Amino acid sequence: MSIFKPIEEDEATGKVKEVFNDIKKVRKLESVPNFWKYIANDPETLDRTWKSMQQVMKKGALDEITKELIYVAVSVSNGCEYCIKSHSLAAMKKGATNEMLSEMIAVTGMANEANRLVEGYQVEIDEKFK
Amino acid sequence: MSIFKPIEEDEATGKVKEVFNDIKKVRKLESVPNFWKYIANDPETLDRTWKSMQQVMKKGALDEITKELIYVAVSVSNGCEYCIKSHSLAAMKKGATNEMLSEMIAVTGMANEANRLVEGYQVEIDEKFK
Amino acid sequence: MSIFKPIEEDEATGKVKEVFNDIKKVRKLESVPNFWKYIANDPETLDRTWKSMQQVMKKGALDEITKELIYVAVSVSNGCEYCIKSHSLAAMKKGATNEMLSEMIAVTGMANEANRLVEGYQVEIDEKFK
Amino acid sequence: MSIFKPIEEDEATGKVKEVFNDIKKVRKLESVPNFWKYIANDPETLDRTWKSMQQVMKKGALDEITKELIYVAVSVSNGCEYCIKSHSLAAMKKGATNEMLSEMIAVTGMANEANRLVEGYQVEIDEKFK
Amino acid sequence: MSIFKPIEEDEATGKVKEVFNDIKKVRKLESVPNFWKYIANDPETLDRTWKSMQQVMKKGALDEITKELIYVAVSVSNGCEYCIKSHSLAAMKKGATNEMLSEMIAVTGMANEANRLVEGYQVEIDEKFK
């Protein structure tokens, strides 16, 4: 159990209530996910993170599925279970298939391996990269 | 300077020479990048990594650019300078634009931040994720 | 379940018993926390870690609350659940408020994000830092 | 060398120019540090990060020096050289002494060590933490 | 619960069945461990990982126990609970004692601490290492 208490929807007031309502509306959810209820302990962080998340994850030069897959790849690399589960589901909701998730995991594994081969052998930067 | 010596192309024999030639042919390169020359100190690792890299990074449910971007996102998360540079260039060679790389970096930053908000607040898994 | 068995207080003898008693006395605890019971499998590590922990975490140029907050920030960054919980509680016992913990988490998130923006853009060191 | 080009001050226009001017004014700097010049490749990230950084790092329940020390502790844990240097200097500019930085590093080292003792021994959460 | 379903032995066909049988034969196991059943969602990754794991972990210049201990040390550093448990058990099955595991954990802790002292003090490379 966390040492923090989540802010439940019926306890939310002011800025927190506003962000909670916005999350449900924008994400078309019936209830606010735990992530937002916990960080609501710090209303400024709630507000900032919600705005940043929307800006960063919106369709741009990369589509939303690709962004979710990159998000999960990083979370896998960091071993954040909650983030892996919630964003894998978000990716699937946006259309990612099991095959896409599997390939993302394979690339994440490969990169983690190769990163350490580079460090272990202390590979010098190629002249052409300088 | 590395405590390992890279295996130069004119020193390569047997399996190492074979893989070196294959890398240049498949990747259409005039010379073998340092990564492969260093891990050639261990011919089994060279051969295995070259085969694995091709299998994992080939077009599948995800296209090659997306895979390179995921690869860079992981390398950024791990702070592996050589891997960031070489695979950012590989992504661009395959068609990734500056905007795509910038958005990948933004998602990588955001995921790294949110992962720690989750850990810090010890967010409990939502009932619906269980 | 761990593959190691914790050394219970009534099993402790010699150096382990001595350290256990010291932990309870210094920390004003009625029982020894699991961390110390598990690392007691290696009495040298128990003794060394207990002495080091006291030396490092004692009031110095930084007060004890600040040190606990830094300790938690690192544990959050590494995703060590036990360490986050136990040292968040230790910080609160020493006087840290929810607001202080929340701000520490926000800084930890921000630093993790900015670290990756730096790596992703391969930011060169400013002349004045050299 | 980075594969990205920093946006120099005399090239900055619109939103980027505005943020650059704000950074110099708020931080009382004669020139914009490289971090901001590189992330200016993505004006949205520049603007968002500058606003977030100010919100997160401002005096609150924790003073500014403590926040900078936490920031450096995380950067040390992640091995981000640029971030370590620039925020160690920022901490000193705000009044942190060599002793404070040294103690922060000692705590960061200790936490990193103890985190792994916990993982290695797979320490179970104490009943009282649940 | 994972969002992926493990491939059970009685569901396995083709390449997956073949690898499952090989795992049980080579490792002298009565059932396939979960790791292999989950990654079997991606038959290419299953096959590649099984072959790589055998090649990398086989007795060479280093004996099998040493390799398992290195594997666990890395997993401890990354905080991967499943990997720590399964490979600690694998190490013990191959002859590692509690003392050996404990010393491996102590070294892992020490290296993690010293790595951060180096980063925090930004230790310059000694002339003789260049």
Add this chain to the structure above:
Amino acid sequence: MSIFKPIEEDEATGKVKEVFNDIKKVRKLESVPNFWKYIANDPETLDRTWKSMQQVMKKGALDEITKELIYVAVSVSNGCEYCIKSHSLAAMKKGATNEMLSEMIAVTGMANEANRLVEGYQVEIDEKFK
């Protein structure tokens, strides 16, 4: 360049001088490596780290070469260049061959990859491990 100044041997006094002399005697070195000269900014950390390092790295259930290899594996995983170089050289000085170092790197890469496959697929702990 570091923002800390190394304590040179001719500047060392008291406890620092004592530890410096002990390092040179025990390690049979003509000069003190930079690591120790930098952490000497904090004499307590210097003294504690030197004692801990000797205790942890001494021959026990594991021999000294194995301990150095584990140390390097962790440093490779964390990407600490100074630590990789200095402890790879220490391992070689104690008798480690290029083959041993190469196999250690291969295991480190493999573990880093497999750790992420486990996280990505959110592999459930096997009944028999519980």
